[in-house]
Amino acid sequence: MSYAGKRVWITGASSGIGAGLARAFGAQGATVILSGRNREALAEVAAAVPNHMVLPFEATDQEVLPRVVDHAGPVDFLINNAGISQRGLFEDTVMEVYRTIMEVDFFAPVHLTKLVLPQMLARGSGHIAVTASVAGKVGSPQRTGYCAAKHAVMGFFDALRTEVGGRGIRVTTIVPGFVKTEIGARALTSDGSRKGSAKGDDVDAGISPDEAAAQVLAGIAAGAREIRVGGGTPEMGLLDLKRNDPDALLDLMGQMGSAVVQKFKDQAAA
Numbered sequence: 482m483s484y485a486g487k488r489v490w491i492t493g494a495s496s497g498i499g500a501g502l503a504r505a506f507g508a509q510g511a512t513v514i515l516s517g518r519n520r521e522a523l524a525e526v527a528a529a530v531p532n533h534m535v536l537p538f539e540a541t542d543q544e545v546l547p548r549v550v551d552h553a554g555p556v557d558f559l560i561n562n563a564g565i566s567q568r569g570l571f572e573d574t575v576m577e578v579y580r581t582i583m584e585v586d587f588f589a590p591v592h593l594t595k596l597v598l599p600q601m602l603a604r605g606s607g608h609i610a611v612t613a614s615v616a617g618k619v620g621s622p623q624r625t626g627y628c629a630a631k632h633a634v635m636g637f638f639d640a641l642r643t644e645v646g647g648r649g650i651r652v653t654t655i656v657p658g659f660v661k662t663e664i665g666a667r668a669l670t671s672d673g674s675r676k677g678s679a680k681g682d683d684v685d686a687g688i689s690p691d692e693a694a695a696q697v698l699a700g701i702a703a704g705a706r707e708i709r710v711g712g713g714t715p716e717m718g719l720l721d722l723k724r725n726d727p728d729a730l731l732d733l734m735g736q737m738g739s740a741v742v743q744k745f746k747d748q749a750a751a
């Protein structure tokens with residue numbers, strides 16, 4: 482599928498899945514608008530994208546957003562991909578972590594979509610996507626806030642589709658399993674600090690960002706409203722288990738949670 486002449490805006494394009502998407506859309510001829518906060522990393526990714534604009538901004542800065550949207554100009558695609566994750570038990574986690582995760586993973590994509598959608602509705606065409614997660618469908622330990630935010634974006638964008646789908650606007654939810662990116666290392670721990678290292682993190686065993694991006698573009702080309710992104714990795718099987726045997730899924734996740742809690746207790750006792 483050629484995206485020649487199309488303008489694709491990707492948030493979280495400085496790293497991981499967003500960088501993979503920027504390269505993939507760029508290779509298909511799109512003009513890619515790359516957003517994130519890290520200007521150096523954005524410039525590095527942009528160097529591999531023939532037609533691009535670098536547009537750095539802090540996703541949670543509500544005041545700056547209207548100016549950023551003006552600067553981006555009309556876009557054919559908006560991919561709300563920026564996000565942060567969490568690693569820590571609820572009982573240990575300060576409330577600030579929950580507020581930060583909801584701001585970045587839920588309110589930021591909702592706000593950006595609110596500002597970009599009117600031009601799409603006026604044209605009667607456009608495509609809005611969000612990178613949700615398997616965590617947007619399955620509750621898992623150490624990610625209470627992340628799962629909440631990702632369930633929220635799944636619900637929001639599925640509901641938005643019901644309102645705009647009949648008016649020429651496509652809405653796509655992207656549901657990745659583990660992708661080997663910086664998300665684990667940058668995840669917020671219970672005191673709000675970054676985890677700092679992805680060593681031993683689940684995502685370390687994931688597929689590459691370029692493979693994830695290829696699956697997303699294939700899903701878009703196939704007209705999918707929900708794109709599942711994964712390898713033959715076990716976490717993708719959780720989605721099938723949820724549909725086929727939801728009680729078994731809850732049992733399995735409970736066992737996983739108990740094992741995690743025990744590990745924390747053992748570490749504290751050591």
Ligand SMILES: NC(=O)c1ccc[n+]([C@@H]2O[C@H](COP(=O)([O-])OP(=O)(O)OC[C@H]3O[C@@H](n4cnc5c(N)ncnc54)[C@H](OP(=O)(O)O)[C@@H]3O)[C@@H](O)[C@H]2O)c1
Nearest residue numbers: 493495497498517518519540563564614659660662663664
């Ligand atoms: N990796 C996985 O296994 C996995 C699985 C399911 C879903 N996801 C989702 O995929 C998306 C991309 O994550 P990733 O795995 O590629 O992680 P990543 O490598 O850590 O990239 C995250 C991106 O989000 C941007 N970002 C974070 N906070 C921001 C903020 N406050 N303002 C602006 N930009 C911000 C970062 O840009 P700067 O650092 O430049 O600010 C970076 O480009 C996220 O929504 C994540 O939840 C990932």
